[in-house]
Amino acid sequence: MAAQTIPVDDFDLVIIGGTGDLAKRKILPGLFRRLCAGQMPETARIICAARSDFTQDEFKSFVREALEKFVKSKKKNKKQIEFFLERLSYIKLDALGDEGWEPLAKTLRKGVIHAFYFSVGPSLFAPLAERLLKHKITNDNSRIVVEKPFGRDLASAQALNAELARSFNEDQIFRIDHYLGKETVQNLMALRFANALFEPLWNSQHIDHVQITVAESIGVEGRGAYYDKSGAMRDMIQNHLMQLFCLTAMEPPATFDATSVRDEKLKVIKALDPILEVDIVRGQYRADGDSPSYQDESGNPDSTTESYIALKANLSNWRWVGTPFYLRTGKKLRNRASEIAVVFKDPPHSIFADSQDLKGNVLTIRLQPDEGINLSMTIKEPGPGGMRLTEVPLDMTFAEVLGDDELSIPDAYERLIMDVIRGDQTLFMRGDEVEAAWGWVDPIIKNWEEKQAKPAPYDAGGNGPDDSLMLMHKDGRRWREV
Numbered sequence: 139m140a141a142q143t144i145p146v147d148d149f150d151l152v153i154i155g156g157t158g159d160l161a162k163r164k165i166l167p168g169l170f171r172r173l174c175a176g177q178m179p180e181t182a183r184i185i186c187a188a189r190s191d192f193t194q195d196e197f198k199s200f201v202r203e204a205l206e207k208f209v210k211s212k213k214k215n216k217k218q219i220e221f222f223l224e225r226l227s228y229i230k231l232d233a234l235g236d237e238g239w240e241p242l243a244k245t246l247r248k249g250v251i252h253a254f255y256f257s258v259g260p261s262l263f264a265p266l267a268e269r270l271l272k273h274k275i276t277n278d279n280s281r282i283v284v285e286k287p288f289g290r291d292l293a294s295a296q297a298l299n300a301e302l303a304r305s306f307n308e309d310q311i312f313r314i315d316h317y318l319g320k321e322t323v324q325n326l327m328a329l330r331f332a333n334a335l336f337e338p339l340w341n342s343q344h345i346d347h348v349q350i351t352v353a354e355s356i357g358v359e360g361r362g363a364y365y366d367k368s369g370a371m372r373d374m375i376q377n378h379l380m381q382l383f384c385l386t387a388m389e390p391p392a393t394f395d396a397t398s399v400r401d402e403k404l405k406v407i408k409a410l411d412p413i414l415e416v417d418i419v420r421g422q423y424r425a426d427g428d429s430p431s432y433q434d435e436s437g438n439p440d441s442t443t444e445s446y447i448a449l450k451a452n453l454s455n456w457r458w459v460g461t462p463f464y465l466r467t468g469k470k471l472r473n474r475a476s477e478i479a480v481v482f483k484d485p486p487h488s489i490f491a492d493s494q495d496l497k498g499n500v501l502t503i504r505l506q507p508d509e510g511i512n513l514s515m516t517i518k519e520p521g522p523g524g525m526r527l528t529e530v531p532l533d534m535t536f537a538e539v540l541g542d543d544e545l546s547i548p549d550a551y552e553r554l555i556m557d558v559i560r561g562d563q564t565l566f567m568r569g570d571e572v573e574a575a576w577g578w579v580d581p582i583i584k585n586w587e588e589k590q591a592k593p594a595p596y597d598a599g600g601n602g603p604d605d606s607l608m609l610m611h612k613d614g615r616r617w618r619e620v
């Protein structure tokens with residue numbers, strides 16, 4: 139089934155940090171695919187800006203290589219790549235000085251949308267916003283896109299919001315959480331609000347608990363310096379897992395627009411109970427044969443930063459009181475697998491033979507790999523011999539239903555960049571939402587820092603620390619195998 143694309147209006151997109159890893163792996167390949175899909179207008183232009191001394195030709199070779207490596211589509215061909223490269227240019231820019239800003243101002247066309255993607259560290263967000271204003275490069279229709287991490291605690295996020303607000307209105311600031319751009323995450327909203335089947339059951343009367351897992355098999359690799367100052371709490375829980383949690387738990391918004399959706403997500407965060415120390419497990423992977431430990435990889439032999447977290451979150455509101463949400467994420471685990479599993483309550487009474495326990499249905503929204511939706515059902519085993527029951531999956535793997543070409547299921551960044559051009563903030567975090575999320579995790583992190591708490595070691599390639607199993611066992615539940 140071919141994806142339908144609605145072309146966006148003409149634009150000039152400036153990627154500041156345009157030679158960085160994110161630009162190379164995600165932003166530029168994503169734009170290329172949108173051009174191939176007919177969504178990026180042929181007149182649109184991409185201006186990459188960075189500190190390096192690149193000639194235009196050198197820069198184009200750099201992008202050509204990136205596309206060869208990071209675009210897998212069978213439909214990619216040399217002619218298309220050259221056509222894409224014609225839309226690109228490079229400017230040497232000093233984020234903290236004045237070099238490059240006048241040429242940038244002259245390059246931008248009048249009468250088209252201007253978007254500025256800050257693909258740089260957060261310490262540069264405010265200086266960049268100020269320079270755009272000082273050099274009169276922006277107007278009320280310009281947008282800025284900022285990457286995570288958005289601050290490292292509540293105070294720094296508030297300060298950053300205030301600094302950006304000096305140059306831009308909230309409706310011009312697009313705070314990216316790329317998990318919101320994942321197809322399956324958006325499908326969670328379609329599943330809940332475009333089908334009448336689940337919503338009547340979507341509450342503590344029928345749902346026993348929810349498990350949200352984002353497991354990675356890779357370690358911190360070359361990102362040790364950044365990661366060691368963040369840890370899983372700041373890097374994953376405060377943003378990606380919190381967003382998945384909000385979309386699962388929120389009330390139906392009246393309409394699918396930025397204000398309504400973000401209002402509902404904010405209400406979820408505000409209804410969270412403070413987290414108890416006994417309801418959270420921190421871990422750090424240790425060395426295993428040839429596989430280095432977290433401390434080796436991060437370059438900090440005494441590091442107490444966590445590479446794994448499992449926690450139980452409770453909501454105090456009518457819909458969810460009594461239904462816990464278990465969240466876990468970690469690096470160097472057995473598999474790369476992310477999912478939201480909604481575990482329904484067991485049937486209240488079995489009319490079948492005593493030996494047959496009836497299990498609650500589990501609705502799984504799989505983010506990666508093999509994006510799709512799965513509902514476990516109990517059926518009768520085929521054949522004679524009485525009423526033997528068995529569980530089977532009702533499985534919808536998107537690639538099978540929708541086709542697995544990259545142009546059919548776009549990468550998260552593609553969708554989000556097109557939303558920036560459209561001016562649609564529904565899948566971006568609002569300033570108050572980010573602050574509320576920090577407000578919830580801050581006391582936990584502060585407590586660890588004060589106590590100099592050490593994370594529990596776990597084996598690379600396993601399921602995380604044993605304590606995380608206990609987190610579930612003490613509630614009479616167990617983690618799903620992912």
Ligand code: BG6
Nearest residue numbers: 286316352354373374378476506
């Ligand atoms: C990033 C984190 O935001 O998300 C990384 O900084 C993490 O540590 C990554 O690996 C996971 O994203 P994805 O899309 O590969 O699940």
